[in-house]
Amino acid sequence: MIPVIITDAMNSWKAKDWTKEYFLQKFGSFPFKTDEPDIIKRQKLFIKMQDYLEYFDNNNDEDPIYLFDDKLAERDEVKEILNDWAPPIYFQEDYFKALEEERPPYRWIVMGPKRSGSPFHTDPYRTSAWNGLIKGRKRWVLYPYNLIPPGVDVDFDEDGNFESDSPEPVKWFLENYPFIPEKYKPIECILEEGEIIFIPSGWWHLVINLTDTIAVTQNFCNQSNFDIVCAELNFDDEELYEDFQTRLTKIKTDISFPTNLVESGFRT
Numbered sequence: 001m002i003p004v005i006i007t008d009a010m011n012s013w014k015a016k017d018w019t020k021e022y023f024l025q026k027f028g029s030f031p032f033k034t035d036e037p038d039i040i041k042r043q044k045l046f047i048k049m050q051d052y053l054e055y056f057d058n059n060n061d062e063d064p065i066y067l068f069d070d071k072l073a074e075r076d077e078v079k080e081i082l083n084d085w086a087p088p089i090y091f092q093e094d095y096f097k098a099l100e101e102e103r104p105p106y107r108w109i110v111m112g113p114k115r116s117g118s119p120f121h122t123d124p125y126r127t128s129a130w131n132g133l134i135k136g137r138k139r140w141v142l143y144p145y146n147l148i149p150p151g152v153d154v155d156f157d158e159d160g161n162f163e164s165d166s167p168e169p170v171k172w173f174l175e176n177y178p179f180i181p182e183k184y185k186p187i188e189c190i191l192e193e194g195e196i197i198f199i200p201s202g203w204w205h206l207v208i209n210l211t212d213t214i215a216v217t218q219n220f221c222n223q224s225n226f227d228i229v230c231a232e233l234n235f236d237d238e239e240l241y242e243d244f245q246t247r248l249t250k251i252k253t254d255i256s257f258p259t260n261l262v263e264s265g266f267r268t
Helices: 020-027 049-058 079-084 095-102 169-175 226-236 238-251
Strands: 004-006 031-038 043-048 067-069 107-112 117-121 128-135 138-143 153-156 162-165 187-191 196-199 204-209 213-220
Touching: 020 049, 031 049, 043 049, 049 107, 095 238, 117 138, 117 169, 169 204, 226 238
Parallel strands: none
Antiparallel strands: 004 196, 031 043, 031 067, 067 107, 107 213, 117 204, 128 196, 128 213, 138 187, 138 204, 153 162
């Protein structure tokens, strides 16, 4: 599979009319989760929407704070936001729904000023993902799972676990992008307002916001990535994988789980 941009798939969303002013008026006094660490609480930093939007409009940071909230469903004062969008028809099959309250984080509201973004990463458990851009423009840079992007350090331990370290987007574009050999050039695209991008299982991706942006994104497991997600889930969390097997089998009685998880996985 390769990344794809989809148009005209969010026309029915209430979210397509979101603006910064809407969030300020309706949710201004409520805190939202960001990508910034809170060193005192040892978690991600929560900032009131009104304070974040003031920062949003006035910062000159090279790597601005990114609002990246996956906890909306846990907070009564903001969970109604989740009613404003739904997975496009192409991505509605999602086996991870079976996990219900045990499901790992999978959907986010994403808001950031220009220059903010996400460094290179792959999505948890080799899930696939889609990202719907409601306001602004995003530049995407992508590599297939078997090509580690230039400038990204990946360390494997003896058990096959790996951690990656990537420069922040602006720094990567300044220090790595100009020197990439032609044969290692990435796949690139500009995601425009109203478009949705599909990220296949395991693909590395970096995103930088070219303008102020508002977006939503979700990860999912379906028939196309089922075997490899099972392998990764079993490798990282055997107890959760066993729970997934039990719950999904009750819903999809004809489901067949992979028998050779090693051959299915990333670490072959």
